[in-house]
Every structure is written in structure tokens, then in C-alpha cells.
Amino acid sequence: THMNAPQNATAQPVLPDAQTVTQVTHWTNKLFSFRVTRPASLRFRSGEFVMIGLMGDPDPKTGRQKPILRAYSIASPAWDDELEFYSIKVQDGPLTSRLQHIEPGDQIILRPKPVGTLVHDALLPGKRLWFFATGTGIAPFASLLREPETWENYDEVILTHTCRQVAELEYGRQLIDALREDELIGELIGDKLKYYPTTTREESPVMGRITDKLRDGSALRDLGVDTIGPETDRAMVCGSLDFNLEIKEILEGFGLEEGANSEPKHYVVEKAFVGEGA
Template identity: 55%
Template sequence: MSADAPAGQTAAAQVNPNGPTEETVLAVEHYTDRLFRFRITRPRSFRFRSGEFVMIGLPKEDGKPLLRAYSVASPSWDEELEFYSIKVPDGPLTSRLEKIQPGDKVLLGRKPTGTLVLDALTPGKRLYMFSTGTGFAPFASLVRDPETYERYEQVIVTHTCRDVAELTYSQNLVASLKDDPLVGEMAESKLTLYATTTRQFSGRMGRITSLIESGTLFADLGVPPLDPACDRAMMCGSMEMIQDVKALMLKAGLTEGSNAAPAEFVIEKAFAG
């Protein structure tokens, strides 16, 4: 996954079989001036676990790829790959990536990885997925995976953004699951989206850490406070949120896990930029 690997042209791929592949953009949808999603072709050889991330990018002017880590927002069974991205005006990659159109080419790394996977958690009753901004992406993958509902009796996804419009992607996706032939029935009975804003007024406001500390989150959901015996958690988003929620998990007695040593909660440290 080196940024110095050759671009994913056919000839380059023959020279470096570990370099990125060149994929075609299938769809692009912009939600705000800061957020958009896009779908690309999926190579037959590309395998990943729901919740993992991969390197995505574009060739630089010198022909070398410019790559950043992106969580795959589509589930592992999807024939296409979906990504949810922020737009950074001066970002070396996103300032160009936000301009892609269907038919354009993007680079896809060959080695997905990450800790936001079901196997990194020990068995439990209730799964929390705490996210801010585009940190919802890996959970967009996991809530569309039947295995998530087979492992847990209750799945709670929290998504916190500054403004209401920034919640559109998560709200639309969760609402669409009721008609999903694969997970619709399970999602309807087990999945809850707990969306909050921190700047613009909405029906539910506040940083998720404050809502956990005050007990508001649990009261709103009608569930008991965090309990290491039955609660499991994943976190993805701003580093501040991750560190603060991690501290609350540890305070509640939950232990951080990994692929090598599954436990009660896991975090993701990769970011797109």
C-alpha cells in the first residue's frame, strides 16, 4: 500500500501485482458542500470483511498514485464498492476526488484491513457503533451485513454531525434497510440509528460523549448503562471523539480489542484526507 507504487494501469499491474488496480466510477452523490459518496467497480479478486478500509486514490501528475485510507461503506457481499468522503478544499486527494464523475477512473488498493470487524469483538448482546462525520462509513457496511444481526440482539448506531444535512447519508441508508431483501426484517427489529447535531438545532442535540456521561443516551434508548458483560462497541470518526469515548468505555470496565486479541470494544485510526 505504498504511495510510491505504480498507477493501476494494466501494464503497471503486470510489473507490480501488489500495486493498486484502476476502477471505474459508477455513481456519485453529493450531500453537502463537505460530503459525498461514490460507487466504483469491484474486482473479482477483491475480498474484504465488512467494516474494513482500503487505500483509494488518483494518479498524481508524475504518474505516481496519491492514496488515502477509506472505509468501504458497502457490505462484503456487494458486487460494487461504495465510499463516503469528506471534501477538504486544500486536501491533496479529496480536492480532486470530489470532482469525479461516472466513467472516471480511481485507484483501488489490493489489501483491505482494519479493526472495525465483528471478529475483533467477543460475543455480546448489544453492539454500539459510535461515529462522527464520515466515520459512519464502516458502519454503513456492517448494518447491511446479515452476520451483524446474527451475532447481536440489538444494534445501535450513533451518528453525530455539526448540521442536519450532514446526517442525510446515514438516515437515508438506515431508512432504506426496511426494504432490503437480505437484512430488512432483522434490521427493522434490531437496528436503531441515534443521530445528533452539535451546531444546527435538531430534535436531538449534543456530543455523544456528553450524552453517554449524562445517561441521556441510555434513557432515550431504554437500555441500561454500559456493561462489559453484554455490551460491545466500535468507534470511528474524529480523534477527539474516539479518545473521549474510549475513556468512557474503559471507565465502564470494557477492554479494547483487536484482530489478534478480541475484546469488548475496538477503534479505527485510519482517516481519509
């Protein structure tokens, strides 16, 4: 039998695993962040990612619609009652060409199955924690920086963020400012946090790739760090494939070994959501 949709079904989710957009911020013509409602049943560890997306156009032959889903790090901490995401906009990208136009009240699809390696469980205890990010790779660290466990576990936390342009640093810069001013987290952070933003294609106080600045010693000098070693240092890495490989090599050179959920060690790596159809 054919079922008619009830009249005035405004609160009815029209998508499977639908969540409602509550806020959208456009940072540049290529970057935006947004917040959505959190499914009551969703538990995750700060640093994990989920699949999110939109329903695709109907297949011309069958009329059936399939969801277009991509992996996105959750940028908000595990205690937050909403979920935040940070995304690029790719003009001909199957998902972000459309996702960039979402507005508060719209719905997105969110599969409530969080996974990932950028979690505290995958690292052995240490004194100093490094977050190495390029571009949208800062997203999982936006979550972890707001996670009390980060500040309880370590004496020092260093966030490096390398982008092409100064405007691409703004999401991270505002996050750091807000953290330091936050009544609860700010107290936990004290003077433990060092923020090291660098740009590669526009003038800024610190220029160059973080990889080059680790190899030539300038990053450690700027940060007042003598050396990196497996007794004291832990690291989480999130950027493009090339970036991740280079940082891995550098960290291995300092004697650090890659960990996993099943076998915690000194550093962990995850690919940022960097592109579509590339």
C-alpha cells in the same frame, strides 16, 4: 523499442489497480459518496478499509507520476458486487480537491489489500452492539449495518452519529431507511436497530455530542438502556482522534476493554478519514 498504444484501446486500464466509477452522490458541499467496480479478486470483511486515490501530476523534473493514496473505509458490505466510499471534500486537499470531481466512467486507483480492526472477528460474542460515529466515521458502519452477520450475532444494534449540521446526517438517514425497507436485511433487522443521530451546531430533535450525552446519562435514557457493561455490550468506534479517545475513556469507565483481530475483547476503535494534510 517504443511500443505504440493500440488504437481504440478504450477498455484498457490506464492506471495501476484501476477501478471504474459507477455512481457519485453529492450530499453537501463538503460530503460525497461514490461507487466503483470491485476487483474480482478482492475479498474483505465488512468494516475494513483500503487505500484509494488518483495519479498525481507529473514531477516537473523527472516527468514521473506518483499515485496520491488515502485510507478509506469500504462503506458497502462484503457481499456487494461494487464498492462504496463516503468522503469529505477538502478544497486544498491533495486528493479530495480532485476526487470530488470524479464522474461515472472515470477511473480511480484501488489497492486491493483490505485491513482494519472494525470487524466482528475483533469482538467477543455479546448481546448489544454499539456503533459510535462522527462525520464520515459512519462509513465502516454503513458496511457492517448491511452485513447479515451483524444481525445474526446481536439482539440489539445501536448506531449513534454526531455531526455539526442536519444535512451531514442525510447519508446515514437514507441508509437506515433503505435498510429497514430492504426485503432481505429488513427481515433480519426486525426491531433490533436503534438509530440515534445528534447535531452540535444546528437545531435537531437530539442535540449535543454523544460523549456528553453518555456521561450525563441522557443517551442511555433516550435509548432505554439501563447501563453498559462487559457482559452484554460490544462497541465499534470511528471518528476523529479526540472523539475516539473520549469514547474509549467512557467505555473503559463502563468496564469494557479494547480488542484486536489477534485478541477479541469488548470494543474496537479506528480513526475516520478526517482530513488531508492537517
